[in-house]
Amino acid sequence: MDVEFSEQQRLIQDSARSFLSANFTRQLVCDARTAPEGCSPQNWADMSDLGWMAIRVPESYDGIDGSFVDLLVLLEEMGRVALPGPFFPTAVYGVEILRECENQQIKEDIFPSVASGQIKLAVALNNDDGEFGPSAVCFTASPGDNGYLLNGASHYVQNGHNADYILCAARMGQCEEPEKDIALFRVATDMPGLCRKPLVTVNGICASEVVLENVHAGSADLISEGMTLWPLLEQATFRSAVAKSAEMVGAAARILEIAVAHAKERHQFGQAIGSFQAIQHHCADMLTDLDSARWMMYKTGWLIDEGRATRQDMAMTKIWCNEACRRILRSGHQVMGGIGYCEEHDMPMFFRYLRLAESSLGGTDDHLAVVADDLLSEEPSMISGNKKD
Amino acid sequence: MDFNLTTTDEEENFRVKLSAFLDRELTPQICRQHSMDLGLGPEARAFALKLGATGWLGRGWPEKYGGSGGSVIDEYILVQEFARHEAFVPNIVARFMCGPVILRHGSAEMKAAFLPRIASGEIEFSLGYTEPSSGSDLASMRMRAVDDGDSYIMTGQKIFNTQSHFADYHWLAVRTNPDVPRHHGISLFVVDQRAEGITIRPIETLGGERTNEVFYDSVRVPKSRLVGGLNKGFYYMAEALGYERLMLFQAIRLVPPFKRLVAYTKSTMRGGRLLCDNPDVRRHLAQMATEIRIAQALEDRAFALLKKGNPLDHESSLLKLFASSMRQRFVDAALDIMGPAGRLEEDSEGAPLAGEIIKMARASVIDTIGGGTSEILKSLVATRGMGLPR
Ligand SMILES: Cc1cc2nc3c(=O)[nH]c(=O)nc-3n(C[C@H](O)[C@H](O)[C@H](O)COP(=O)(O)OP(=O)(O)OC[C@H]3O[C@@H](n4cnc5c(N)ncnc54)[C@H](O)[C@@H]3O)c2cc1C
Numbered sequence: 001m002d003v004e005f006s007e008q009q010r011l012i013q014d015s016a017r018s019f020l021s022a023n024f025t026r027q028l029v030c031d032a033r034t035a036p037e038g039c040s041p042q043n044w045a046d047m048s049d050l051g052w053m054a055i056r057v058p059e060s061y062d063g064i065d066g067s068f069v070d071l072l073v074l075l076e077e078m079g080r081v082a083l084p085g086p087f088f089p090t091a092v093y094g095v096e097i098l099r100e101c102e103n104q105q106i107k108e109d110i111f112p113s114v115a116s117g118q119i120k121l122a123v124a125l126n127n128d129d130g131e132f133g134p135s136a137v138c139f140t141a142s143p144g145d146n147g148y149l150l151n152g153a154s155h156y157v158q159n160g161h162n163a164d165y166i167l168c169a170a171r172m173g174q175c176e177e178p179e180k181d182i183a184l185f186r187v188a189t190d191m192p193g194l195c196r197k198p199l200v201t202v203n204g205i206c207a208s209e210v211v212l213e214n215v216h217a218g219s220a221d222l223i224s225e226g227m228t229l230w231p232l233l234e235q236a237t238f239r240s241a242v243a244k245s246a247e248m249v250g251a252a253a254r255i256l257e258i259a260v261a262h263a264k265e266r267h268q269f270g271q272a273i274g275s276f277q278a279i280q281h282h283c284a285d286m287l288t289d290l291d292s293a294r295w296m297m298y299k300t301g302w303l304i305d306e307g308r309a310t311r312q313d314m315a316m317t318k319i320w321c322n323e324a325c326r327r328i329l330r331s332g333h334q335v336m337g338g339i340g341y342c343e344e345h346d347m348p349m350f351f352r353y354l355r356l357a358e359s360s361l362g363g364t365d366d367h368l369a370v371v372a373d374d375l376l377s378e379e380p381s382m383i384s385g386n387k388k389d
Numbered sequence: 390m391d392f393n394l395t396t397t398d399e400e401e402n403f404r405v406k407l408s409a410f411l412d413r414e415l416t417p418q419i420c421r422q423h424s425m426d427l428g429l430g431p432e433a434r435a436f437a438l439k440l441g442a443t444g445w446l447g448r449g450w451p452e453k454y455g456g457s458g459g460s461v462i463d464e465y466i467l468v469q470e471f472a473r474h475e476a477f478v479p480n481i482v483a484r485f486m487c488g489p490v491i492l493r494h495g496s497a498e499m500k501a502a503f504l505p506r507i508a509s510g511e512i513e514f515s516l517g518y519t520e521p522s523s524g525s526d527l528a529s530m531r532m533r534a535v536d537d538g539d540s541y542i543m544t545g546q547k548i549f550n551t552q553s554h555f556a557d558y559h560w561l562a563v564r565t566n567p568d569v570p571r572h573h574g575i576s577l578f579v580v581d582q583r584a585e586g587i588t589i590r591p592i593e594t595l596g597g598e599r600t601n602e603v604f605y606d607s608v609r610v611p612k613s614r615l616v617g618g619l620n621k622g623f624y625y626m627a628e629a630l631g632y633e634r635l636m637l638f639q640a641i642r643l644v645p646p647f648k649r650l651v652a653y654t655k656s657t658m659r660g661g662r663l664l665c666d667n668p669d670v671r672r673h674l675a676q677m678a679t680e681i682r683i684a685q686a687l688e689d690r691a692f693a694l695l696k697k698g699n700p701l702d703h704e705s706s707l708l709k710l711f712a713s714s715m716r717q718r719f720v721d722a723a724l725d726i727m728g729p730a731g732r733l734e735e736d737s738e739g740a741p742l743a744g745e746i747i748k749m750a751r752a753s754v755i756d757t758i759g760g761g762t763s764e765i766l767k768s769l770v771a772t773r774g775m776g777l778p779r
Contacts, residue, residue: 131659155739156729200737202747207729209739268526278764326721333754337524337762338549341594341755348595348751355750359729365669366728 003295008066009073016077019050024081026346032084033204033352036161039085048117053091056099061111068239069301072246076294079250082353084204086120088247089159093240093361094121097167097184100232101224106186110165122163124154124210125233132237132362134178134230139212141170141183147218150185153211158360160208161198163189168212169233172225183225184233185217192216203356238314239304241361245297245321248357251350252293252325255332256286258346263335273335282331289324296320312374315367322364325354392689396462403459404466407445411474414439420476429479429513429555437479441510446484450492455505465692472639480513482552485636486629487514487560490577494617494625503558503579515552515582516633517561517603518626520545525765527562528571528623532605534563534578541565541578543608549759551600553589556582559603560629562622569620577622579614596752633760634705635691638712640684643719646749647677649742650723657741664726673722680715687711703774706766713756713763720750 005013023043032038039047047053055071057063071092078087095114098107113119126136139152150170160166166187175181187194193215196208224232260283263274273279300317303309333340333347340347358364414436422433429437440446448463450456468485471478478484488507491499506512523530532545543563553559559580566574580587586608592600617625651674654664664670687708691701723746724731735744757763771777 131661133660135661197738199739200734201729202732202734202751267522268524268529270526270529276764278767330717334757334763337758338519338755341596341758343593343595351595351751351754355724355747356729356732359724359732363725363728365725369669 005073009070012066012070012073013077015050016052016074017080019046020077020081020083024083026349029082029084029349030343033206036198036205037085038159038162038204038206039083039087044085044117047087048115052087053117054115055091056095057091057111057115058099058107061107062115063111064115068242068304069298071243072298072301075243075246076250076253079247079252079353080254082251082349083247084206086122086159086162088240088243089123089163090114090119090121092243093123093158093236094167096236096239096243097123097233098223100236101184103223105220106223110186119164120159120162122157122159122166122210124157124160124166125169125237127155132234132366134182137169137171137178137182139168139170139185141172141185141217144214144216147216147221148185150187150212150215150217153209155209156199156207157210158207160189160210161196161205165189166210167223179230180227182229182233184223184229186221186223187212187215187217201356203352206356234311237361238311239309241318241367242297242300242304242309242314244357244361245293245317246301248321248325248354249290249294249297251353251357252286252290252328255328255347255350256283256290259283259286259332259335266337279335282335286328286331289328293321293324310374312371315362315370315374318362319364319367319371322358322367326358329354392686392693400459400462400466403445403448403463404470407466407470408473410440410443410445411470411476415474415476420474423477423479423481433479437510439510440479441508444508446479446510447508450488450504450508454492454500455508457508461692461695465695468636469639469641472642473644475642475645479510480507481636482516482556482560483507483512483514483558486516486633487558487579489632490625490629491579491616493628494621496613496617498613499579499616512557513552513555514558514560514579515550515556515601516629517547517550517553517559517580519547519549521548525762527626528575530562530564530575532563533567534565534576534610536565537609540609540611543578543580543605543610545605547603547605549592549600550603551598553582553601553603554591554599558582559587562626565622566620572623573620575622575626576619577616577625578610579616580608580610584608584610595754597748598752630761631701631705634709634766635701637709637760638684638716638756640681640688640712640715643677643681643716646742646745647681647719650674650677650726650746653742654726659728670726673726677719677722680718684708684712684715703770706761706769707774709760710763710766710770713753716749716753716756720746720753724750 051064052074054063055066055074059065091114098110124138126132127138138154139150141148141150150168157166166189168185168187170183170185172181172183193213195211198205198208201207263279263283264272266273296317300309300313303313329351336347339345419433419436422430444457445467447456448459448467449461452458468478484507488504491503518527520530520532532547534541534543559582561578561580562575563578564574565576586606588604590602592602594600654670657664691704691708694701694704727741727746730741731746733740733744734747772779
């Protein structure tokens with residue numbers, strides 16, 4: 001592993017930083033929080049012009065086919081401005097799932113329009129309430145006219161309200177073993193019988209409940225099914241948890257920068273507060289947490305690109321990012337004092353962002369359980385990493 | 390050793406009657422209006438007066454000043470019973486932070502002018518200490534009061550004065566003598582919060598409460614409004630902060646939300662079983678319950694000291710340190726238990742426990758900062774509590 005960013009990664013970092021810092025002020029992020037679209041059409045178009053939606057889309061489908069680490073570099077920058085909106089569910093989770101699937105037709109239908117920013121995605125496998133696994137799949141599919149009828153409810157779908165398509169996992173009811181009984185469907189959100197209720201999270205309207213009542217899916221909407229499906233979905237989900245960690249690291253890095261700048265500028269008792277050991281220790285702890293979280297995250301990303309990341313690696317990454325970012329958030333607030341508690345400051349924006357992110361794609365306890373399972377099982381599950389198309 | 394604080398029949402009787410009163414009179418609307426965010430609405434004002442009329446708000450104060458006798462234990466009962474009912478004592482700043490200082494140090498005239506109206510539930514105060522460049526280091530405050538015959542003329546800015554938009558009086562610390570060492574030139578005043586020349590600008594906070602910037606432009610304040618001795622304000626402020634640290638948290642306040650959380654774990658399925666059957670969840674719950682109990686023991690001990698007539702020193706700082714970080718651990722654990730659903734806000738479809746945990750998570754950020762930061766309090770415990778060198 002080369003611990004320096006490549007030329008390409010540096011380019012991504014620079015262009016992302018200048019675009020994001022120029023376009024996503026705190027005010028804009030806070031306004032976006034209460035707006036269901038999460039990101040203005042102009043911002044979305046600009047981001048797609050920069051090629052961001054295409055970053056993980058394979059080249060053969062008009063994509064850039066960047067490495068997973070490239071994606072992490074971009075996401076870290078997005079975390080630095082607490083970027084709201086549908087980028088993550090569309091260009092990360094949605095794309096990672098589709099990359100795994102063999103269905104060429106679906107890829108031809110969806111990938112180019114994702115890459116060009118024309119469509120947005122959401123993913124509904126489980127309720128995303130910490131219960132993850134084939135037995136917690138929330139929809140059912142039964143044979144209907146020319147295809148299937150989908151039913152069920154997912155209580156919490158990131159970006160469900162914004163998506164043009166939701167990738168829905170469903171039980172087919174053909175086999176007792178959940179793992180073998182799953183199919184993945186593409187469901188257009190304008191289908192009759194599909195109902196979405198936006199949810200107000202601590203970080204604004206960024207998820208919704210999705211209810212399907214006899215929603216028709218044609219055989220062309222069946223993306224994949226069978227024994228091999230669940231492991232692929234799991235793989236994409238754990239990779240997305242690593243991606244979520246990158247966003248968190250970006251936010252935490254900004255918190256530390258803000259806190260250190262404040263510690264140098266703010267004077268009390270006739271000296272910069274940064275000269276007090278209590279403050280120095282907060283800052284040193286924050287840097288230790290940040291560095292450990294960041295390099296664990298990039299190392300795991302690199303393992304993913306090498307095709308060597310285990311489920312444990314990915315779970316450990318999210319565990320540590322959750323824990324480290326929680327402490328960084330607390331210490332950041334401490335160093336800022338009262339001013340960091342005012343909504344006019346950046347800290348509350350990061351509070352909201354991180355408090356949601358720490359629960360997305362698996363909370364700490366969920367991932368600890370995964371690590372324990374794999375650690376104690378005879379044959380640790382070796383999920384292979386990046387699958388080349 | 391005796392941890393039973395409510396020893397006398399009279400005290401126990403008071404607790405029972407107060408509790409029944411609260412069961413009967415408190416409404417969710419009143420509780421909300423008394424929590425710091427909204428400020429006193431008409432219903433909360435009416436409730437405060439009703440409570441005042443019972444004489445209970447004045448428990449612990451001499452009858453001469455509108456009190457109704459009793460001891461510090463009655464004050465303890467008052468605070469605890471309200472907390473148990475998930476409410477705040479009305480006009481808590483006046484009653485528990487400013488009032489006690491007036492009682493100890495105020496002139497006869499000032500006591501007569503303010504204490505009976507505090508005891509009757511009529512008036513609230515707002516603490517006016519912090520300035521933009523003086524937070525932890527209050528002795529550096531700059532706002533000036535200039536002597537002008539029988540009054541002072543005050544000009545300057547305060548920040549984070551939380552009750553100022555609804556309080557009747559401003560408990561204002563200002564520099565009255567710029568030519569002496571910093572601690573010796575500050576005085577405390579009681580100023581009409583609506584006086585001419587005062588401008589109040591709102592500040593929105595993460596926790597949803599409102600706090601304020603308060604600007605003074607040549608505000609005239611009569612000398613009769615000076616609290617205690619001239620230039621002794623810093624010491625009174627420290628004393629009031631001691632009461633504040635003691636009164637800010639009551640562990641029992643966490644008991645009702647904790648019980649609701651436990652009920653939630655007993656009725657919510659995840660991973661094919663109830664949350665309460667998950668060993669991680671059980672461990673979190675047991676830890677939370679333990680810490681709440683520990684905080685109660687610390688509180689009881691502090692009041693037992695007060696009851697014996699020992700003034701508190703570092704003990705109130707220690708109590709605040711423990712209780713504030715405990716509430717933060719409480720929300721961290723609760724959010725871990727609840728997952729993404731725990732991040733849904735009150736106004737959302739499907740928010741479990743009506744969003745109370747995420748709201749508490751936002752609001753508890755300030756616990757380790759307001760009323761003295763944890764860093765400052767730890768230094769106080771180290772130096773005053775254990776004699777470590779400064
Ligand atoms: C919502 C809210 C409500 C409030 N209500 C009121 C109110 O009603 N009335 C009022 O007067 N004030 C009020 N305050 C002000 C509050 O008391 C101060 O915010 C608090 O005392 C900290 O001061 P500061 O914000 O200036 O932080 P600072 O003093 O600037 O502290 C910044 C950091 O430096 C650290 N630090 C400072 N000095 C030292 C030192 N010597 N050693 C080690 N570390 C140090 C602090 O611990 C903190 O971590 C309120 C504040 C808030 C946010």
